[in-house]
Amino acid sequence: MSEQLVFHFQSTLSLVLYLALLPLLAAMAVGLVVGILQAVTQVQDQSLPMTFKLLTVILLLLFGGSLLAVPLEREAAEVFDSFPTLTR
Numbered sequence: 001m002s003e004q005l006v007f008h009f010q011s012t013l014s015l016v017l018y019l020a021l022l023p024l025l026a027a028m029a030v031g032l033v034v035g036i037l038q039a040v041t042q043v044q045d046q047s048l049p050m051t052f053k054l055l056t057v058i059l060l061l062l063f064g065g066s067l068l069a070v071p072l073e074r075e076a077a078e079v080f081d082s083f084p085t086l087t088r
Contacts, residue, residue, distance in 0.1 A: 008079055
């Protein structure tokens with residue numbers, strides 16, 4: 001029983017890392033591009049990179065959230081299906 005619990009915990013944590021990877025990579029790429037553009041143009045605004053990163057993550061989750069939700073839904077269904085055997 002405890003092996004199943006550890007397996008579900010491990011698979012859920014790896015799923016969370018997998019789902020967080022795409023927004024983090026997008027924010028990192030946008031931050032790098034905005035940072036380079038700020039260095040080239042010598043614009044010293046501190047809120048500019050954060051604004052573009054936030055907009056990028058919001059748009060990514062808005063348009064790609066349904067694709068990211070499929071594995072999460074599958075994992076939740078698996079955990080709920082195996083819940084009676086885990087709680088015995």
